[in-house]
Amino acid sequence: MIPFLSNPEFLRYARSQLRTNKVVPAVVLCLALSVTIGFFALHGKKTSTEDLRMAGSHLLETCFILQALILAVGGGIACLNSIYSEKEHNTFDYQRITRLSSVELTMGKLFGAPLLMYFICLCLTPLTMYAATVAHARSSFVLAAYIALLVASIAFHTLTLLLSLLAVKGSQVSGIILALLVLWLASADISHGFLQIHPLGPFEAAKFATARSWERFAPANVPVDFRYWAVPLTDLFFGRPVYHFGVLLAVDLVLAGWFLVAVLRNIKRDPKQYEIYSPLQFLGLALFLNFLIASFYKAYWATPLDAQSEFLTFDLIIFFFLGVALLRNRERIRSLLHNPEHPASTLWTSVWPAPVLALGTLLAGFTIVARLNYSHNPSGNWSLGFAILRCIVFTLWIVSNLQFMQCMNLRRGKHQLVMAVLYLSIYYICASFFLSAFNSYSDPHNMPIGSLFVPSALFLLDPETWKQGPVLWTIGFVVQLALVTTFFYLQRLQVRRLQRPSISIHSAS
Amino acid sequence: MIRMEEVTKEYDQFGAQQSSLIAADHLSLEVSAGEVFGLIGPNGAGKTTTLKMLCGLLAPTAGKITVNEVNVERQPDEVQKHIGYLADIFSVYGNLKVWEYVDHFARAYKLKGANINGRVREVTAQVGLESKLDSFVEELSRGMKQRLGIARAIVHDPAVLILDEPASGLDPKARVELKELLKQLNRQGKTIFITSHVLSDLQEICTSLGVMEKGKLLMVGKIGEVMRSAAAGRRVYVRLANSGFELALWLEGRGIVPSPPGNPSSAVFAFSGTDQDLAELVQSLVQAGAPVCCVEEKVDSLETIFSKLSSGEVM
Numbered sequence: 001m002i003p004f005l006s007n008p009e010f011l012r013y014a015r016s017q018l019r020t021n022k023v024v025p026a027v028v029l030c031l032a033l034s035v036t037i038g039f040f041a042l043h044g045k046k047t048s049t050e051d052l053r054m055a056g057s058h059l060l061e062t063c064f065i066l067q068a069l070i071l072a073v074g075g076g077i078a079c080l081n082s083i084y085s086e087k088e089h090n091t092f093d094y095q096r097i098t099r100l101s102s103v104e105l106t107m108g109k110l111f112g113a114p115l116l117m118y119f120i121c122l123c124l125t126p127l128t129m130y131a132a133t134v135a136h137a138r139s140s141f142v143l144a145a146y147i148a149l150l151v152a153s154i155a156f157h158t159l160t161l162l163l164s165l166l167a168v169k170g171s172q173v174s175g176i177i178l179a180l181l182v183l184w185l186a187s188a189d190i191s192h193g194f195l196q197i198h199p200l201g202p203f204e205a206a207k208f209a210t211a212r213s214w215e216r217f218a219p220a221n222v223p224v225d226f227r228y229w230a231v232p233l234t235d236l237f238f239g240r241p242v243y244h245f246g247v248l249l250a251v252d253l254v255l256a257g258w259f260l261v262a263v264l265r266n267i268k269r270d271p272k273q274y275e276i277y278s279p280l281q282f283l284g285l286a287l288f289l290n291f292l293i294a295s296f297y298k299a300y301w302a303t304p305l306d307a308q309s310e311f312l313t314f315d316l317i318i319f320f321f322l323g324v325a326l327l328r329n330r331e332r333i334r335s336l337l338h339n340p341e342h343p344a345s346t347l348w349t350s351v352w353p354a355p356v357l358a359l360g361t362l363l364a365g366f367t368i369v370a371r372l373n374y375s376h377n378p379s380g381n382w383s384l385g386f387a388i389l390r391c392i393v394f395t396l397w398i399v400s401n402l403q404f405m406q407c408m409n410l411r412r413g414k415h416q417l418v419m420a421v422l423y424l425s426i427y428y429i430c431a432s433f434f435l436s437a438f439n440s441y442s443d444p445h446n447m448p449i450g451s452l453f454v455p456s457a458l459f460l461l462d463p464e465t466w467k468q469g470p471v472l473w474t475i476g477f478v479v480q481l482a483l484v485t486t487f488f489y490l491q492r493l494q495v496r497r498l499q500r501p502s503i504s505i506h507s508a509s
Numbered sequence: 510m511i512r513m514e515e516v517t518k519e520y521d522q523f524g525a526q527q528s529s530l531i532a533a534d535h536l537s538l539e540v541s542a543g544e545v546f547g548l549i550g551p552n553g554a555g556k557t558t559t560l561k562m563l564c565g566l567l568a569p570t571a572g573k574i575t576v577n578e579v580n581v582e583r584q585p586d587e588v589q590k591h592i593g594y595l596a597d598i599f600s601v602y603g604n605l606k607v608w609e610y611v612d613h614f615a616r617a618y619k620l621k622g623a624n625i626n627g628r629v630r631e632v633t634a635q636v637g638l639e640s641k642l643d644s645f646v647e648e649l650s651r652g653m654k655q656r657l658g659i660a661r662a663i664v665h666d667p668a669v670l671i672l673d674e675p676a677s678g679l680d681p682k683a684r685v686e687l688k689e690l691l692k693q694l695n696r697q698g699k700t701i702f703i704t705s706h707v708l709s710d711l712q713e714i715c716t717s718l719g720v721m722e723k724g725k726l727l728m729v730g731k732i733g734e735v736m737r738s739a740a741a742g743r744r745v746y747v748r749l750a751n752s753g754f755e756l757a758l759w760l761e762g763r764g765i766v767p768s769p770p771g772n773p774s775s776a777v778f779a780f781s782g783t784d785q786d787l788a789e790l791v792q793s794l795v796q797a798g799a800p801v802c803c804v805e806e807k808v809d810s811l812e813t814i815f816s817k818l819s820s821g822e823v824m
Contacts, residue, residue, distance in 0.1 A: 002616075002619070006616070006622070008613050008614075008616035008617040009617070011613065011616065012602070012605065012609075012613045015605060015606075015609050016602070016604040016605055089600050090596065090598045090599075090600035091600045091601070091602060093561075093566050093596060094594075094596075094600070094614075094661070095617075096565075096566060097564050097565060097566060097589050097592065097594055098589060098614065098617035098618055099586055099589045099590060099617065099618050099619045099665075100617050100619075101586060268585065268586075269568075270566065270567050270568045272567075272568075273568050330521055331520075331521075331570075334519060334570050335568055335569075335570055338517070338570050338571035339571075412521050412529075
């Protein structure tokens with residue numbers, strides 16, 4: 001392993017980004033910015049010590065927001081460009097065939113690409129320190145703010161590096177939009193409604209810097225209706241107050257780890273053979289995300305049935321996105337089928353990714369059911385049998401959708417996966433409009449019919465609603481089963497075509 | 510040194526005609542150490558795909574590739590010790606200086622720190638860029654960039670060089686310099702696997718040759734063998750000092766039909782015998798009183814052979 005500062009990729013970025021012609025303008029710009037912001041923030045605020053302290057506090061907050069913006073957004077875009085633009089300029093192939101290991105290449109890019117942004121942040125540190133002095137901020141808070149800024153930015157950089165690796169020609173703008181969306185989500189109030197946790201993004205550093213005390217809220221003082229501004233620096237982990245700073249570090253570092261795993265696994269591979277996660281890694285990440293949601297999920301809920309329905313909705317998002325990461329393209333399937341030593345079986349390839357997805361969704365679903373069933377007093381409409389049935393229906397729904405996408409991905413054509421997402425979106429949007437028109441979501445009598453088209457209605461299936469139309473509910477269940485079987489069959493046809501000995505089309509043309 | 514066994518690469522091609530494309534169709538070949546192997550073929554024959562599979566950039570759909578006894582697919586990091594690669598599409602980091610560029614790859618190929626500076630100077634001198642060490646890469650001419658690319662490919666002293674169209678876009682002077690550089694590298698013991706459309710250059714530097722078309726190797730072997738077998742027998746040219754001897758008549762008397770007929774003082778004819786048979790024929794001709802002043806074996810150029818092969822004339 002090469003020592004970090006001798007990492008060739010890091011050195012390359014350092015040499016190209018920290019030249020005098022870039023460093024001098026950066027320093028001058030930061031100096032001008034520091035003087036201007038400092039002057040406007042503190043000018044005329046010397047009427048009282050408290051006024052000055054408040055102005056200093058606002059300046060400190062501004063400094064951290066500015067640094068978060070530079071490091072997270074600027075650095076994120078630099079990371080997003082790092083692999084993508086090298087692929088565009090055909091220099092990435094040369095990186096892949098050096099003797100640098102995946103870890104060395106990834107670390108070089110992760111810390112090298114945003115190097116200029118780190119430098120600019122460093123140039124803004126004097127102003128931050130000055131603001132901290134004026135605000136009488138405690139040094140431990142300023143240090144904590146810098147650590148949070150760094151960790152959250154690195155987590156975001158790893159995500160953008162992964163997006164950069166996966167981006168194909170023409171998708172860079174989509175990548176930037178997606179990355180900014182994630183950054184916004186991580187910085188927004190995610191506690192609202194379901195999760196009792198403060199934002200996990202780099203902008204949170206501003207709050208740490210201006211905090212007055214490390215005291216976390218005592219359990220008795222945490223309001224039932226958790227709002228992050230009401231309990232600063234405190235999150236609720238399985239209902240117990242914990243320090244937000246520790247949570248931010250832990251969650252961001254673990255998420256960064258998961259993104260890194262995907263980058264490391266693929267960075268030196270032939271891009272046509274990318275496989276974002278292995279089945280085990282997929283299961284690990286899916287269960288980790290479920291654990292994360294379960295642990296910060298609101299401590300009080302109306303009924304276990306509602307809680308399960310909300311968990312299944314979260315899982316819908318988690319398993320859909322992670323399921324897409326499991327999909328294989330034609331080239332990957334060909335290589336697996338034609339592997340001279342361990343050719344993949346046609347059956348396994350034909351049902352991929354159903355077994356892994358099913359295992360993940362059932363594991364997550366049953367764990368939640370177990371928790372709801374045994375930790376709280378089940379209310380009247382809670383039935384263990386129906387809870388398990390809901391998990392199974394959810395699994396079938398996810399599997400049928402992902403199996404459809406896998407089938408589409410095995411069709412010959414350039415953007416088959418995009419087409420699959422488009423078809424699914426159009427179907428669900430249209431179906432939702434029709435079902436809303438017929439009150440299928442609110443009227444218990446129409447819910448069974450709705451479940452035939454959009455199975456989310458089954459998330460609220462309980463003994464009472466079952467009685468409204470047992471035959472229709474059963475048909476809804478069978479429809480999902482039939483869809484899965486149909487897509488298995490269609491996929492098997494595609495796999496068989498790919499398995500056949502190749503016939504040179506050259507000779508046919 | 511390089512061994513390909515039943516290597517196949519199948520692609521999907523998109524566009525008006527959506528179909529599978531077999532860029533490499535069960536390719537098997539072996540290149541020994543110290544050889545210069547030229548792979549020729551028309552555009553789209555699968556040459557670049559083959560080279561990319563050789564250095565591990567593309568995974569073959571089926572088959573096995575080893576370089577210096579190291580499996581390219583199974584030990585991708587290990588195999589890079591033995592391979593230096595130059596792609597057909599030109600690409601360098603323009604914002605680095607020449608020494609920084611070579612230094613970057615020296616480190617990336619894990620050369621020992623103490624040796625790096627020396628090695629950077631050595632390879633830049635070898636490719637004739639020692640005076641440009643402090644210039645930015647983007648300021649170099651195309652020929653110089655190509656030489657820089659070769660410096661990058663040889664910085665870790667690999668046993669095998671894989672070069673894809675290294676002469677494309679170079680002016681005649683730069684081409685000659687490149688050719689000399691490749692000869693020099695071969696003399697140092699490097700095995701070179703090269704593709705090029707400049708067939709006259711390949712004819713000069715290659716020891717072995719493969720002709721590829723539509724993903725298949727049409728012919729492969731030592732360059733002499735390939736050229737002879739593709740030429741479908743040898744052709745001999747005889748010229749007399751004057752036209753006083755009926756050369757065509759004499760040859761026809763021995764069952765040899767010269768082409769084109771009619772020129773009394775010279776003839777070109779196909780000859781299927783051995784070198785000894787040819788010597789005896791010339792001796793008889795002299796004894797018959799012909800004033801022979803020139804006997805020459807006509808050899809087709811690589812261009813001619815390639816056009817014959819690719820048109821199916823020799824298949």
